[in-house]
Amino acid sequence: KQEVTQIPAALSVPEGENLVLNCSFTDSAIYNLQWFRQDPGKGLTSLLLIQSSQREQTSGRLNASLDKSSGRSTLYIAASQPGDSATYLCAVSGPGTYKYIFGTGTRLKVLA
Amino acid sequence: EPEVTQTPSHQVTQMGQEVILRCVPISNHLYFYWYRQILGQKVEFLVSFYNNEISEKSEIFDDQFSVERPDGSNFTLKIRSTKLEDSAMYFCASLNTGELFFGEGSRLTVL
Numbered sequence: 001k002q003e004v005t006q007i008p009a010a011l012s013v014p015e016g017e018n019l020v021l022n023c024s025f026t027d028s029a030i031y032n033l034q035w036f037r038q039d040p041g042k043g044l045t046s047l048l049l050i051q052s053s054q055r056e057q058t059s060g061r062l063n064a065s066l067d068k069s070s071g072r073s074t075l076y077i078a079a080s081q082p083g084d085s086a087t088y089l090c091a092v093s094g095p096g097t098y099k100y101i102f103g104t105g106t107r108l109k110v111l112a
Numbered sequence: 113e114p115e116v117t118q119t120p121s122h123q124v125t126q127m128g129q130e131v132i133l134r135c136v137p138i139s140n141h142l143y144f145y146w147y148r149q150i151l152g153q154k155v156e157f158l159v160s161f162y163n164n165e166i167s168e169k170s171e172i173f174d175d176q177f178s179v180e181r182p183d184g185s186n187f188t189l190k191i192r193s194t195k196l197e198d199s200a201m202y203f204c205a206s207l208n209t210g211e212l213f214f215g216e217g218s219r220l221t222v223l
Contacts, residue, residue, distance in 0.1 A: 032210045043203060043216040044155070051210055089155065093210070098143055099168055100212055102155040 031094030135204030
């Protein structure tokens, strides 16, 4: 049974710092990995999708990497801003299923 | 930009009542999902739907739950007899080329 873990559970950083969020999964035979952002009381916004044949994706100040063999992904946020404060979730699909299994999230607070 | 829409945004109901949560997925997507998130907990998979039938469901999705796609656009989640522990945020999602798109959620409060 696939399990997804995110470390740290919470993180507080001053504005301008570069930071790394970690995601690990127990079964490396995944199809895809997706990173989401969730603001309090809101839905999930897709940030980056890494498909099984890819190793990383970039969007603006965000870069996500995937190492399937070790069961890990990292989300790198450059030059963090107070508006980046949110919970960041990673989720994986597969093997043998198109449902996504979610991690518990990292709650990020960027201080002005 | 196309988006997944959900109604109602918030519903309060009495224990034992039936509730229907509605979703309009993105029109050209083929896989649809319901997830739930109990306050302070992780997002949990409930059910996936493809080609007008359930393709997968979790242990949470027991006989009290059902899904339907009554027409070409709506996708509904019905809870037949709500319990206190059904209080949660319910999210609808649709999938395209591996990417999952979520609605804003329906908050269900069972009293």
